[in-house]
């Protein structure tokens with residue numbers, strides 16, 4: 001199946017904006033806002049970073065009421081898409097990543113699968129939603145800074161909460177090949193910095209060895225990881241059924257005969273439902289601050305251990321009996337592989353759930369093509385997402 005030319009053109013434009021997370025996402029947001037205002041749909045901007053990183057929020061209310069103040073509409077179905085993409089640097093692309101190129105039923109370009117394809121399909125369908133008389137409101141969420149720890153959508157979710165304008169459910173259109181995904185692990189990443197004091201290695205006992213203290217924290221992280229693997233909790237739907245912890249970076253020191261002053265390490269925690277990252281991180285912190293730091297400071301009062309949060313994406317665990325699941329499954333019935341999925345990558349859906357908005361992940365394209373070079377989406381996947389929008393239109397006008 002082939003999607004409409006309109007969807008393809010919209011996607012071509014969206015791909016042409018280099019919205020790599022380190023850049024502004026405003027070109028994409030302004031484009032979406034123009035599309036909406038041409039239809040008479042008002043949209044609100046909620047900044048994640050003033051004048052640089054924006055959320056866009058728009059609503060089509062019930063009745064013949066396109067130009068609705070989005071904050072005045074609670075309930076309804078929200079469709080959510082992040083506008084940022086991962087970098088292309090260091091990747092070998094056969095085509096220009098910012099010029100969408102069609103080859104053999106596939107559209108190549110950065111963000112085609114993750115997740116501008118979904119956004120293009122939604123934008124192409126919107127005129128019909130505006131013309132129809134809705135009985136259930138429809139909302140559009142476009143967020144920044146998803147690819148850097150899902151942090152960009154947080155100010156918008158806070159605003160919805162503050163104004164008591166929460167949608168009833170959210171569908172996050174990340175690429176799942178149109179399968180309804182109800183669960184993923186939480187993902188939290190941290191950087192630790194240890195500051196000791198240098199000395200010639202012959203005087204080691206009078207110094208504070210930053211690398212050794214960092215290594216003790218890393219060892220504690222590995223011990224907790226083993227405990228989780230042995231004792232759970234377990235969620236057998238995941239290929240790795242328990243919470244995992246691991247250290248990915250450990251650096252420090254300059255030479256074997258100098259007691260090192262600095263060390264740095266980075267670690268992550270991926271939680272299953274039933275495990276709290278606060279508790280696990282708290283355990284690491286209290287070991288560092290309660291046991292190690294006093295020992296370090298007895299030698300050198302300025303010794304320090306610091307932690308910084310690099311990424312905090314809540315897990316998603318929407319209960320099978322939540323209405324959003326049946327709703328989403330009805331919309332995709334024969335469009336995807338069927339069944340209920342769980343995935344190992346993190347999305348914004350867990351944040352919606354935490355904000356009191358039951359959510360699922362469901363969108364066109366495959367996560368296997370996301371993030372790598374030569375990212376593509378199949379034309380057939382976009383066409384399937386268009387069928388999904390047709391059914392959604394029936395659903396919200398019923």
Ligand SMILES: [Zn+2]
Nearest residue numbers: 082114115174
């Ligand atoms: Zn994504």
